[in-house]
Amino acid sequence: MADTLFKDLERRMKGAIDSLKHEFSGLRTGRANTAMLDPVTVDVYGAMMPINQVATVSTPEARMLSVQVWDRSNVSAVEKAIRNSGLGLNPMTEGATLRIPVPELSEERRREMSKVAAKYAEQSRIAVRNVRRDGMDDVKKLEKDGEIGQDEAKKWSDRIQKLTDDMIAQIDQVLAHKEKEIMQV
Known part of the structure; x- marks a missing residue:
């Protein structure tokens, strides 16, 4: 039961990262796309x-x-x-x-694009955190219903938190790459 829950959470968090990458593909970097x-x-x-x-x-x-x-x-x-x-x-x-x-990007425009990229990344972080909250709620519900014990609930909560931290680190990495791409002249 908890394994399928974890796989579903992971799939949903990866979906947020895929969505971010799609959003980033639409951001201008000076080349036509x-x-x-x-x-x-x-x-x-x-x-x-x-x-x-x-x-x-x-x-x-x-x-x-x-x-x-x-x-x-x-x-x-x-x-x-x-x-x-x-x-x-x-x-x-x-x-x-x-x-x-597609005009050459000015320094000011590059900064604006970086801010837009940061906004997209923050929306993805929020989506990942919302998925984490759903997962934590499900674990608490399983514990309350007596399907899992306190120790197992703690273990699952820790796994969900680690997954969330990994996904947010991936979002930060994708953002850093895109900002570097945008600021490149």
């Missing part, structure tokens, strides 16, 4: 949709993104969403295609 536009949502057809559901995003050059909008009537909505995304991108419209040059 199709994942940069993943957080952008477009107001089309009366709903907010991810950009990859209304257009094809590609990188024809190292410092250029190309967004091929499938429905010509949505071009202005996609352009507006990219401009308002806070990514500092300025698309140029050519028919149903948006060309987005």
Whole structure:
């Protein structure tokens, strides 16, 4: 029983780290990356949709993104969403295609990106801690119901805490790598 609980907690904590890595892939580092536009949502057809559901995003050059909008009537909505995304991108419209040059990051912009990365990392830490809390609650419930003894509950609590510490250390490591990548000129 407790082993399946532990595996589930570990899976959920790893999910928080995977989510963080996905968020980081969308952060700009000076090179064009199709994942940069993943957080952008477009107001089309009366709903907010991810950009990859209304257009094809590609990188024809190292410092250029190309967004091929499938429905010509949505071009202005996609352009507006990219401009308002806070990514500092300025698309140029050519028919149903948006060309987005990726400007060199200034020192100030690099610092802003580092702060955004730190915010994403903190959200992941919070997610891991929430999973830990759920695990601790489950262990307490098992102890209260008499399924495990006090010593075993203490052992499981210590294992959950160690897993949490390891996962937070991984988050810090991923953050340090991303900050180094962002600050690299």
